[in-house]
Amino acid sequence: MKVNDHIHGFKIINRSESKETSSVAWTMEHEKSGARLFFLQNDDDNKVFSISFRTPPFDDTGVAHIVEHSTLCGSRKYPLKEPFVELVKGSLNTFLNAMTYPDKTMYPVASRNDKDFQNLMDVYLDAVFYPAMLENPQILMQEGWHYEIDSADAPLVYSGVVYNEMKGALSAPDDLLESRIMAALYPDTTYGYESGGDPEAIPQLTYEMFKNFHQRYYHPSNSYIYLYGDMDIEEKLAYLDEEYLSHFDRIAIDSHIEKQAPFAGLQRQALEYPASPDEDTAEKTFLSLNWVTGESLNPVDMMGLEILEHALLRTPAAPLRKALIDAQLGKDVDSSFEDDMLQPFFSIVISNSEADRVDKFYSIVQDNLQQLADKGIDRTLLEASINLLEFRLRESDFGSAPKGLIYGIRVMKTWLYDGAPESVLGYEEAIKAMKEGLDNGYFEELIRRYFLNNNHAALITMAPSKTMAAEREKKQVEELAACKAKLNAAEIQQLIADNKALKERQQSEDTEEALKTIPLLKLSDIRRKAYELPLEEKDLNGTKILFSDVETSGITYLSVLFDAQVVAQEDIPYAFLLSELIGNVDTETSTYGELANRKNLHTGGITYDMVTYTKMNEPDSSTPKFKVKAKVLREKLPQLLELLQEILMSSKFSDEKRMRELLEQEQATIELNLQRSAHQVVSARLAGYLTPAGRYADEGGLPFYPFIKGLLSDFPANLPTVSAKLSELAKMLFTRNNLIVSVTDTAAHYDEFAAEFDKFQQKLGTETYPAQEYHWDLQAKNEGLTSSSRVQYVGKGANFLKLGHAFTGTMHVLETILRYDYFWTKIRVQGGAYGAFTSFNRNGMMYFGSYRDPNLTETLAVFDGTADYLRNFAASEREMDKYIIGTMSNIDTPLTPQMKGSAAATCWLRGITEADRQKSRDEILDTRQKDVQKLADMVKDCMEQNVICVFGGQEKINEHKEVFGEVRPAL
Numbered sequence: 001m002k003v004n005d006h007i008h009g010f011k012i013i014n015r016s017e018s019k020e021t022s023s024v025a026w027t028m029e030h031e032k033s034g035a036r037l038f039f040l041q042n043d044d045d046n047k048v049f050s051i052s053f054r055t056p057p058f059d060d061t062g063v064a065h066i067v068e069h070s071t072l073c074g075s076r077k078y079p080l081k082e083p084f085v086e087l088v089k090g091s092l093n094t095f096l097n098a099m100t101y102p103d104k105t106m107y108p109v110a111s112r113n114d115k116d117f118q119n120l121m122d123v124y125l126d127a128v129f130y131p132a133m134l135e136n137p138q139i140l141m142q143e144g145w146h147y148e149i150d151s152a153d154a155p156l157v158y159s160g161v162v163y164n165e166m167k168g169a170l171s172a173p174d175d176l177l178e179s180r181i182m183a184a185l186y187p188d189t190t191y192g193y194e195s196g197g198d199p200e201a202i203p204q205l206t207y208e209m210f211k212n213f214h215q216r217y218y219h220p221s222n223s224y225i226y227l228y229g230d231m232d233i234e235e236k237l238a239y240l241d242e243e244y245l246s247h248f249d250r251i252a253i254d255s256h257i258e259k260q261a262p263f264a265g266l267q268r269q270a271l272e273y274p275a276s277p278d279e280d281t282a283e284k285t286f287l288s289l290n291w292v293t294g295e296s297l298n299p300v301d302m303m304g305l306e307i308l309e310h311a312l313l314r315t316p317a318a319p320l321r322k323a324l325i326d327a328q329l330g331k332d333v334d335s336s337f338e339d340d341m342l343q344p345f346f347s348i349v350i351s352n353s354e355a356d357r358v359d360k361f362y363s364i365v366q367d368n369l370q371q372l373a374d375k376g377i378d379r380t381l382l383e384a385s386i387n388l389l390e391f392r393l394r395e396s397d398f399g400s401a402p403k404g405l406i407y408g409i410r411v412m413k414t415w416l417y418d419g420a421p422e423s424v425l426g427y428e429e430a431i432k433a434m435k436e437g438l439d440n441g442y443f444e445e446l447i448r449r450y451f452l453n454n455n456h457a458a459l460i461t462m463a464p465s466k467t468m469a470a471e472r473e474k475k476q477v478e479e480l481a482a483c484k485a486k487l488n489a490a491e492i493q494q495l496i497a498d499n500k501a502l503k504e505r506q507q508s509e510d511t512e513e514a515l516k517t518i519p520l521l522k523l524s525d526i527r528r529k530a531y532e533l534p535l536e537e538k539d540l541n542g543t544k545i546l547f548s549d550v551e552t553s554g555i556t557y558l559s560v561l562f563d564a565q566v567v568a569q570e571d572i573p574y575a576f577l578l579s580e581l582i583g584n585v586d587t588e589t590s591t592y593g594e595l596a597n598r599k600n601l602h603t604g605g606i607t608y609d610m611v612t613y614t615k616m617n618e619p620d621s622s623t624p625k626f627k628v629k630a631k632v633l634r635e636k637l638p639q640l641l642e643l644l645q646e647i648l649m650s651s652k653f654s655d656e657k658r659m660r661e662l663l664e665q666e667q668a669t670i671e672l673n674l675q676r677s678a679h680q681v682v683s684a685r686l687a688g689y690l691t692p693a694g695r696y697a698d699e700g701g702l703p704f705y706p707f708i709k710g711l712l713s714d715f716p717a718n719l720p721t722v723s724a725k726l727s728e729l730a731k732m733l734f735t736r737n738n739l740i741v742s743v744t745d746t747a748a749h750y751d752e753f754a755a756e757f758d759k760f761q762q763k764l765g766t767e768t769y770p771a772q773e774y775h776w777d778l779q780a781k782n783e784g785l786t787s788s789s790r791v792q793y794v795g796k797g798a799n800f801l802k803l804g805h806a807f808t809g810t811m812h813v814l815e816t817i818l819r820y821d822y823f824w825t826k827i828r829v830q831g832g833a834y835g836a837f838t839s840f841n842r843n844g845m846m847y848f849g850s851y852r853d854p855n856l857t858e859t860l861a862v863f864d865g866t867a868d869y870l871r872n873f874a875a876s877e878r879e880m881d882k883y884i885i886g887t888m889s890n891i892d893t894p895l896t897p898q899m900k901g902s903a904a905a906t907c908w909l910r911g912i913t914e915a916d917r918q919k920s921r922d923e924i925l926d927t928r929q930k931d932v933q934k935l936a937d938m939v940k941d942c943m944e945q946n947v948i949c950v951f952g953g954q955e956k957i958n959e960h961k962e963v964f965g966e967v968r969p970a971l
Contacts, residue, residue, distance in 0.1 A: 001026065007234060009241035010037060018425050020393070021407055025422040026233075030241065033220035034250035037240075038411060038421045040228040040404065046094055046894055047229035048404035049121045050108035051128055054224075054255040054416055055100075055217045056190035061205035062197015063213045065100040066144035066162045071107075071214070072098065073139045074132035075123075078517050080510045082824075083123050086518045089820045090882030092116045092526070092889045095405050102182070102195045102341055103257055104416055106409070110402040112894065114231070118239075119519040125244050128218055137207045138502050142829060144210065145202050146502070147483075149495050156480040156495075158203055159854065165834040167199045167790040168852030172675035173273045173286065177349065177462050178336075181290050184269050184458040185345055186260045199790070200472075220245050222253040224415055228404030257342050257417065260292065262456040266362075270355065274472065275464035276788045276954055278969065285463040287329065287350040287361045292343050292456040297419045302339050303389070303430045304437065304446050305346060309337045311377065311385040311443075313348065315600060316584050317593035319378070323368045324350060325661050329357045332668035340409075342417050346450070352668045355461040362459055366452070373447045379438055384600030386434045391604040391633070393427045395555060397896045469788055473955075506829045515879070523881050523925065526888050530917045533904035540754050543761055544740045546908055548901035549747040555604065556753060557631050557744040557898045559905060560644070562733045564610065564624035566769040572624075573707045574725045575733075576700035579608045579626065581653065581662055581726065588650035592658065595647065602639035604631040610700055613909045614693045614843035616916065619801040622693040622774070623909065625740075626733050631898065634749060641760040648734040649763065653726040660715050663708055670705045674970060675789060678951040681970070682795035683847050685783060685949040690799045691845065695776045702785075705971055736764040740909075744901025780947040782965035784957040791833075792952030794850045794859040798942035801844030805938040809923030810931045811840035814870075816887045817932060822869045823848075826862040831855050836862075842912065846942050856950060857960050867940035873932050880928055887924055 005012045014027040023042040030037065055064045072084035080086055088096060095110035107128060109120035133139040140146075145160035170176045179194050186192040194201075227236060275281050294301050312320040313335035324333045330353030337346050350361055398406045407425060415421035437443055484492070538545040567575045583599070583606060586592050599606055607629045615621040628648070632640040653659060674681065684701045687694025711718050739761065743753060801807070815838050823836035833853035840846045848863045875883070895903065907917070923931075950957060951970055961967050 001233070006031070008237040009246055010237050014420070016422050018422055020427055021425050023228075025425070027421060030220060030245045032250065033245040033248040035220035035223045035225055035245050036415070037225040037227070038415065039226075039233055040407060041233065042229065044229045044404060045112045046110055046402045046404060047112070047117045047231055048095070048108060048110040048226070048402055048408055049117065049124070050106055050226045050405075050408050051124060052104055052106040052224040052226070052412060052416075053128070053217050053222050054103065054257070055105045055213075056103050056255060056257050057193045057195050058190065059204070060194045060198040060201035061209070062144070062162055062166060062194065062202050063205055063210060064105055065166075065196045066140065066202075066205065066210065067133075067214050067218075068098050068100045068105050069143040069162055070133040070139045070210075071127045071131040071218075073143060074136070075126040076130035077126045078123055079132065080514045080518065081505070081508075083127065083518060085820050085824055086515065086882070087120065087123055089816060089886040090518065090520050091120060092521060092885060092892070093120060094402050094889065094894055096120065100195055102191050104412060106412070108405055108408060110405055113521065113525060115525070116521055117231075122243070123518065129244060131214065134211055134214065138505055140205075140207055140210050141498070141502050142506065144205060146499070147495055148499060149492070150499060151496065152489070152492055155477070156484045158476075158480070159832040160202070161828060161832055161834060162197055163199055163202050164791055164832045164854045165852050166197045166202065167854070168834060169196060170199065171789040171791065173462070174349070174672050175676075176273050177286050177288060177460070178347075180269075180271055180462065181288060181345070181347060181458065181460060184267060184460055185290055185292050185456070186343070189258045189260045191260065191341060191343070217253065217255055219251060219253060220248045221251050222255050224412065226408045226411065228408060259343060260456070262292070265455050267458045269458065269460045271460060271462045272465040272468055273462050274469035274788050275466055276786065276969065277466050277470070278954075279464070279466065279788070281464040281466060283330070283352045283354060285353050285355050285461055287353050287355075287358050288347060288460040288462070289362060289365055290345055290347045290458045290460070291451055291454050293337075293346045293450040293454070294344065295417075296339050296342060296344055296413045297417055299414070299424050300430050300433050301446065302344065302413075303427070303434060304443065305337055305339070305344070305450065307382065307385045307389060307434060308443060308446055309335055309346065310388065311381050312372070315381075315385065316596040317381055317384070319372065319381075320348075320365065320368050322593075323364055324348075324361070327360065327364050329353050329361050329364070330668070331664035340413060351672060352664070355463050358459060358461050369447050369451050373444045373452060376441075377443050380597050380601070382438055382443060384597045386431070387602075388600045388604070390431050393431070395553070395604060395631075397898055399896065399899070400893050402894070469790075503830065506825065512876070520878065520882055521885055523884060526885065526925065528922070528925065530914065530921045531892065532914070533900060533907060535904035535908055538750075540741075540758055541761070543736065545754070546740065546742040546905045547750060548742070548744040548904050550744050550897045550900050552745050552897040554634050555631055555745075555897070556634050556637055556749075557901050558629070558640075559742040559902070560628040561625040561740045561742070562628075562735070563738045563771075564626045564733060565771040566732045566738065567624070567729060568772050569774045571725060571729065572696065572699045573704060574722075575626065575729055576610050576704055577708075577722075578726050578729050578733075579610045580666055581659070582608050582651055582730070583647050584662055585658055586652050586655060587646050588652065589646065595643070598639070598643050602632065602636045602643065604633075606630040606640075606644070612693045612696045613906070614691070615911045616842045617801065617807065619691050619799050619844040622691075622696055624696055634745070637753065637756050641756055645760055645763050648730065649765075651730060653723040654719070656716065656719055659719060659722065660712070663712050663715070667705070667708050667712065670708070671971060674787070678789070678793040679795070679849050679851050681785070682793050682949045682951050683797070683849060685781075686795050686797040686847060686947060687845055689780045689947055689949075690778060690797070690802075691843070692774060692776050692778070693843065694845065695778060696774070702970070731765060731767070732769045734764055735767055735769075736761045737766065737768055739764070742901060742905035744897055780945070780965065782946070782948050782963075783950075784961065784964035784967040785949070785951040785970035786954040786957050786967065787951065787970045789951070789953050791852045791854055792850070792856050792859070792950055792956060794853055794856060794952075795847060795949045796860060796863045796943065796947065797845065797847040798945040798947055799844040800840070800846050800938050800942055803938075803941045803945070805941065807840070807842050807844070809920035810927045810935065812891065812920070812924055813883050813887045813927045814932060814935055815839060816883050817873070818848075818866065820886070822866065823862065827853065827859055831858060831862070833859070842910070856952060856956055857963060860948065860963070864943050867936045867943060870933055870936035870939060873929065875929050875932075884924060884927055891921065891924065
């Protein structure tokens with residue numbers, strides 16, 4: 001292929017080398033339809049396809065988000081209720097989802113299997129161009145919103161998947177604040193609207209508006225098609241042309257994104273957010289200063305702003321963060337730089353503050369920025385931030401997300417706004433400009449241009465209101481009552497009939513004929529042998545080394561695990577506190593700011609954590625570890641180990657000011673993250689009711705909050721105890737006879753690693769401390785955790801090993817069946833929750849959970865009905881194959897080098913052998929209907945234990961308080 005060639009209806013517009021992604025980049029256009037196409041050609045077998053559309057919303061109804069959900073509910077070629085779910089059940093995908101952004105909607109898929117990849121592409125393309133939603137109003141009712149009513153004397157209520165999803169999303173104050181920031185900064189453009197949908201506005205969306213939005217934007221002329229990986233591109237172009245694009249003519253589509261005109265001066269807004277009626281609202285106000293900062297089409301400045309955000313606000317050495325913390329305006333400082341839009345914005349947020357501190361906040365920010373611009377930013381600080389960003393760009397480790405997917409999202413930062421897609425993938429030139437900027441005043445100039453001399457800014461306070469939630473609910477009840485009062489008897493009967501018809505559709509089975517339209521791989525396409533997790537046990541002068549020989553592109557991945565069984569039971573909360581504080585306090589020879597700079601200059605990051613492992617088939621076993629995890633370029637290993645030795649052996653915990661700051665930040669972080677991680681809180685509480693390891697881990701969860709609060713309540717008096725405890729625990733934990741090390745690198749470099757690490761371990765303490773015994777009072781508290789949330793997170797679980805059942809690989813297939821069949825239908829489709837999930841672990845823990853759920857007891861009833869569902873479970877051979885294939889897509893998720901080493905070490909620590917993994921894999925691949933049915937008794941036994949935990953709205957939980965052993969505020 002070469003530029004100006006015409007291939008299968010496409011004209012090649014540009015070819016370039018994208019050396020940073022090891023690809024050749026091709027830009028094309030489909031001449032008949034106007035579709036744009038960008039192809040990153042390389043030898044990665046994890047192929048990615050996405051089709052995206054520019055979809056700027058023009059109101060708060062969430063129409064872009066609801067259309068994204070709805071396109072995947074059946075189409076011309078695939079006349080099922082939910083082809084998306086059928087794909088998830090039966091595809092080897094490595095990614096399958098859709099995402100709504102403030103100005104675009106993306107439909108990406110990825111797979112390593114050629115046939116599967118082609119199938120995924122076809123289902124998605126048919127979905128976006130020929131969706132059933134255009135003919136079937138029930139899809140809007142289900143995915144968006146509808147009036148729920150089942151009898152003439154019942155009140156009207158709103159329900160719908162997106163409606164409940166956004167009720168949950170905007171229950172988190174920080175998410176609500178971000179939505180309000182965008183409304184303040186972009187009052188005249190699409191960015192001022194909530195693209196996800198505001199629950200108060202979603203019911204204004206009519207079926208005509210819904211269809212018109214699709215017809216306006218979902219056309220090839222407004223599309224951005226992205227392909228990545230090792231594939232026959234001519235075959236793909238021919239397919240795209242013949243099957244889809246040639247059936248459309250190029251048209252003019254107005255999806256242009258207008259720029260917000262700059263403000264004449266700083267805009268101020270005072271807003272509120274809902275708090276629980278019994279919540280203490282002192283110091284719970286957010287202060288936020290925000291700027292619109294240029295355009296995403298300027299990749300150099302975008303990188304410069306990313307580095308500035310890190311250097312000034314994200315590291316312990318950050319001067320602006322330090323100034324704000326020192327001013328005691330609030331308990332924590334957060335920041336964000338959002339550049340996935342035409343006009344990016346930069347935010348500084350103070351949490352746990354008061355509204356009357358806003359002027360002081362503004363002046364401190366302005367004065368410090370002026371000082372930094374005039375006197376210059378510390379060079380080492382900037383170098384450290386540049387190094388860290390460069391490390392991450394070169395490493396390109398996105399966890400379980402395919403590399404090609406992240407590149408595909410990245411190219412939209414320019415491509416969507418008519419810039420060159422490949423321009424954002426190259427970072428070498430921008431990094432070079434950053435390093436030159438250390439000497440030519442570039443960063444100081446950025447501060448002047450985008451902050452000091454920029455009037456396009458908004459200063460916002462968002463204060464808690466104890467009455468807002470009740471007033472909002474009262475208003476909604478009144479509106480719905482008034483709406484019902486306007487309806488005559490025939491119209492009410494029509495609504496009841498519509499609800500009945502919707503439920504009948506939701507409960508109906510897809511026909512065998514319709515199911516067969518979804519192409520399916522064969523089980524023979526899946527390898528029988530488990531993928532190896534390379535691990536070799538080595539000994540380094542008495543220390544156990546778990547070595548994984550993996551190609552790491554010059555990076556050493558290191559985990560140092562100290563045995564935490566030496567910590568007394570009453571001191572476990574202090575061990576969790578140590579993991580939060582260490583590395584963020586001064587040592588004998590360095591300030592915490594100097595430590596942060598050294599860490600960012602020489603490493604790719606260091607984290608500290610308390611973790612606990614259970615042995616396979618031993619539910620009451622618990623092996624706690626203090627885990628230090630780091631990554632570093634091989635040649636910088638000595639600097640990493642020197643830094644670690646200093647932090648572990650000589651950290652000081654006596655500085656009252658610094659210690660108070662860190663504890664207050666921890667308190668604020670727990671409060672902020674609670675709504676977002678409520679499902680994890682619920683699962684951790686359940687595990688804590690049932691097993692020693694679960695209880696140990698939960699000590700760092702919800703109970704950690706009152707522990708921190710108690711320490712802060714009389715901090716000067718408590719500090720000597722805290723300081724002594726932390727110093728004592730550091731001395732007990734960080735000894736060389738207390739050590740297991742996991743390292744991932746190539747075998748050729750092991751000896752040089754061993755030589756350096758031996759020097760490090762020789763400097764650790766040599767004392768021996770006795771292992772402690774723990775006696776946990778395990779009991780099912782069955783808590784109802786109340787909050788200001790408008791939705792619930794419902795959990796129920798048990799330990800099946802303790803009930804006499806054994807773990808089997810079939811349980812993984814059961815996870816797929818429940819998540820995408822029984823739970824999907826009952827909890828999401830019929831119940832209106834955003835999602836439901838389940839997990840079965842080798843340690844015996846089973847967990848059923850719902851996410852952003854309008855219901856509570858109804859969901860518990862669904863969980864309780866699982867055993868009956870399984871007894872009556874019937875699936876054709878084809879359907880069983882589908883569930884197995886869908887399960888294997890999770891089992892065989894491609895692992896990064898770091899993930900391979902981590903998984904191998906975890907298996908070793910839990911006593912899981914290669915043979916165990918192979919046995920589980922064989923059981924998955926051999927699962928048949930009868931094997932699933934056999935699990936009914938296990939599920940029944942688990943459900944009969946009646947172990948529950950629910951996080952949710954105060955009113956809903958109190959309405960059902962008889963379900964709980966204890967009802968209390970979550971915090």
